[in-house]
Amino acid sequence: MITQKAKYALRALTVLAEADDGEPVMISDIAAQQKIPKKFLEQILLDLKHQGIVVSRRGKQGGYLLLKPAHMITFGEVLRVIDGPIAPLPCLSITAYRKCDDCDGEQNCQIRHVFAKVADATRKVLFSTTIADAVAPARGAEVTRMLA
Amino acid sequence: MITQKAKYALRALTVLAEADDGEPVMISDIAAQQKIPKKFLEQILLDLKHQGIVVSRRGKQGGYLLLKPAHMITFGEVLRVIDGPIAPLPCLSITAYRKCDDCDGEQNCQIRHVFAKVADATRKVLFSTTIADAVAPARGAEVTRMLA
DNA sequence: CTTAATCTCTATTGATTTAGTAGAGTTACA
DNA sequence: TGTAACTCTACTAAATCAATAGAGATTAAG
DSSP states (O other): OOOHHHHHHHHHHHHHHHSOTTOOBOHHHHHHHHTOOHHHHHHHHHHHHHTTSEEEEOSTTOEEEESSOGGGOBHHHHHHHHHOOOSSSGGGOSSSOOOOSSOOOGGGOHHHHHHHHHHHHHHHHHTTOBHHHHHSHHHHHHHHHHHO | OOOHHHHHHHHHHHHHHHSOTTOOBOHHHHHHHHTOOHHHHHHHHHHHHHTTSEEEEOSTTOEEEESSOGGGOBHHHHHHHHHOOOSSSGGGOSSSOOOOSSOOOGGGOHHHHHHHHHHHHHHHHHTTOBHHHHHSHHHHHHHHHHHO
8 A cells, every 4th residue: 555645745746737837836725625734745745845856936926846747757756755665575676675684595585576576567557657647647648658 | 565474474375385285384383494483473374374374283283284275375365364455545455445535536536547557467466476386486387377 | 181282362562654733944025 | 024935843643563472272192
């Protein structure tokens, strides 16, 4: 299961993706539109900012904007910064590899072998789907394919 | 990430799969062989028993045995009983469906649509791989295919 | 029929993660 | 200069994870 936080992050990004270009959207507006607790959303957007996915403008008329176009932001990268590794085992993580303390002999670990397939299949979906696909499923996917 | 408990469960089952037919294996032996804390493993095997995956014999000469042949026990069913739902969102779970309290309009939920693909891909791997495949990767997979 | 080996069951615990809440601080537009 | 916005750090209640503890039930062997 992905966390509530990740779900909120993805929803918030779809709101930003639907906003007029260059027009910042306020935290309060996103929170209201998506029924996300405002203070919690503040933290989430801050995370996304620190990770280079969105930018913000402070003061009056401030708000958040996407840093990259929506079709360049994958579900995978969002999940990774919010929820951590995609892999089902630490010894299969690309970004946070850690040897399993029990199993030595990683190459012939029976379980690892199976979950490597799971990880591949999951990554294939998550990194080929973007926020643009989520906003306008049909058209988004088409654009993504055209740019691939 | 799957839990440590699930990893232990899968490893324990591979030990049972490798045992001689009809020969019970003691908890202590499994624990020692796989470096699993014994008391923790007791709970895990009890769970697996309650869920109809293994059987036990008490008293002297007792131990655990697989209830079904190893090629009939999928990774998916083990994960499900130990870690809970496979789906990445409650509203995508087969065994524990629950409506997301935020998103109404499930049919056009932008996020759900993407994670449905993730769930499908994951299930495809987890329910087509068995404990037998884990024990003897090549031969196991072959047998599974022959029986499919 | 007693004993020792083995599984069974329930409770407890410490650490970590999750899902927020709180509040003071900073920036920038009008 | 005021106030509407984002920024940052800390705190908390509840749940989950990874065990540990210990008394109880069952069975094979002697």
